Amino acid sequence: MSGAWIETVAWNADGLVPAVAQDAKSGELLMLAWMNREALLRTVETGEAVYWSRSRKSLWKKGETSGHVQRVLEVRLDCDADTVLLRVESVAGIACHTGRRRCFFRRLEGEGAGRRWIETDPVLADPGTFRDG
Amino acid sequence: MSGAWIETVAWNADGLVPAVAQDAKSGELLMLAWMNREALLRTVETGEAVYWSRSRKSLWKKGETSGHVQRVLEVRLDCDADTVLLRVESVAGIACHTGRRRCFFRRLEGEGAGRRWIETDPVLADPGTFRDG
Numbered sequence: 001m002s003g004a005w006i007e008t009v010a011w012n013a014d015g016l017v018p019a020v021a022q023d024a025k026s027g028e029l030l031m032l033a034w035m036n037r038e039a040l041l042r043t044v045e046t047g048e049a050v051y052w053s054r055s056r057k058s059l060w061k062k063g064e065t066s067g068h069v070q071r072v073l074e075v076r077l078d079c080d081a082d083t084v085l086l087r088v089e090s091v092a093g094i095a096c097h098t099g100r101r102r103c104f105f106r107r108l109e110g111e112g113a114g115r116r117w118i119e120t121d122p123v124l125a126d127p128g129t130f131r132d133g
Numbered sequence: 134m135s136g137a138w139i140e141t142v143a144w145n146a147d148g149l150v151p152a153v154a155q156d157a158k159s160g161e162l163l164m165l166a167w168m169n170r171e172a173l174l175r176t177v178e179t180g181e182a183v184y185w186s187r188s189r190k191s192l193w194k195k196g197e198t199s200g201h202v203q204r205v206l207e208v209r210l211d212c213d214a215d216t217v218l219l220r221v222e223s224v225a226g227i228a229c230h231t232g233r234r235r236c237f238f239r240r241l242e243g244e245g246a247g248r249r250w251i252e253t254d255p256v257l258a259d260p261g262t263f264r265d266g
Contacts, residue, residue, distance in 0.1 A: 005241060005248045018151055018165060027160025032151060032216040044241065044248070077250055078236035079229050083165040085237045096212050103211035104218045108138060108177065115138045115177070117210055 006037055010082040016052060017084055021095065023102075024073045024087040030095035031103040033060075035084060040075075047072050049086055066125075068092045092125070099125040139170055143215040149185060150217055154228065156235075157206045157220040163228035164236040166193075168217060173208075180205050182219055199258075201225045225258070232258040 009017055015037065021030045033051035035043070039059055042050040049070035053060040063069035074087035096103040105121035142150055148170065154163045166184035168176070172192055175183040182203035186193040196202035207220035229236040238254035 003246055003248055005250055008250055020153055020162060020165065022162055029153060029155055029162065029218055032153065032211065075241040076237040077239045077241070078165065079231050079233075079238065080236070083236075085162055098212050100212075103213070103216075104209040105212065106210045108208040108210070113136055115136055117138055117141055 006040060008081055009040070009077065010080060011037065017082055019051065019084040019086055021049060021070055021086045021088050023090055028102055029104055030090060040084065043072055044075060049088060063091065068094045094125055097127060099123040099127040139173060141214055142210065143213060144170065150215055152184065152217040152219055154182060154203055154219045154221050156223055161235055162237055163223060173217065176205055177208060182221060196224065201227045227258055230260060232256040232260040
């Protein structure tokens with residue numbers, strides 16, 4: 001069952017919107033993935049994040065193989081209706097398929113020609129044991 | 134002056150990446166906008182957020198007309214290198230062109246056919262006085 005609310009979303013030409021997942025407790029930004037209508041509907045109806053994999057062209061239930069499910073506490077929409085924000089409880093405390101807490105584990109450091117991306121976050125789980133973060 | 138770090142970013146077919154701005158102090162997610170190489174370079178070199186307007190097809194210095202500049206304290210990149218995270222100080226405490234603190238001012242509420250987007254955040258400044266948030 002869909003509804004007017006889902007058509008309020010400004011789906012792009014591919015029928016997708018970016019969805020940002022934020023840890024509801026720590027406020028930490030965990031990841032950005034994409035959703036189609038079906039992914040957003042399933043997320044809302046099940047209370048667990050489901051995304052659309054652009055590379056695999058299929059729905060992707062977060063934590064399907066890893067167990068790192070995201071329980072969705074709140075769904076928000078921005079002013080242009082073209083970005084969704086999920087405030088989630090990250091079940092295992094791991095959101096990234098590399099086994100880190102969050103996908104944003106690189107920070108730009110240095111000045112001028114010395115600028116580079118530095119990895120700041122430890123790997124908490126062996127990424128070989130799961131495929132979907 | 135650019136560098137290897139900027140080519141680490143996985144620019145999409147249009148030469149863009151989504152950039153998410155988060156309030157460094159409160160942790161609140163403020164907005165999602167897009168950047169091209171020039172926008173990211175200017176952001177890093179000036180320490181103030183510059184985005185790419187897809188509708189106007191031009192660089193867009195945040196706060197240019199509104200004064201609601203975003204001072205950038207940290208730039209992060211995600212695992213796939215296709216999303217940038219800015220941790221910012223939102224100078225006037227207003228990030229949205231509607232005059233609200235953040236763009237994500239709508240929350241999905243209700244159940245089933247009763248679901249709808251509810252505006253949860255007050256308008257803090259008259260949006261008629263600026264165009265760019």
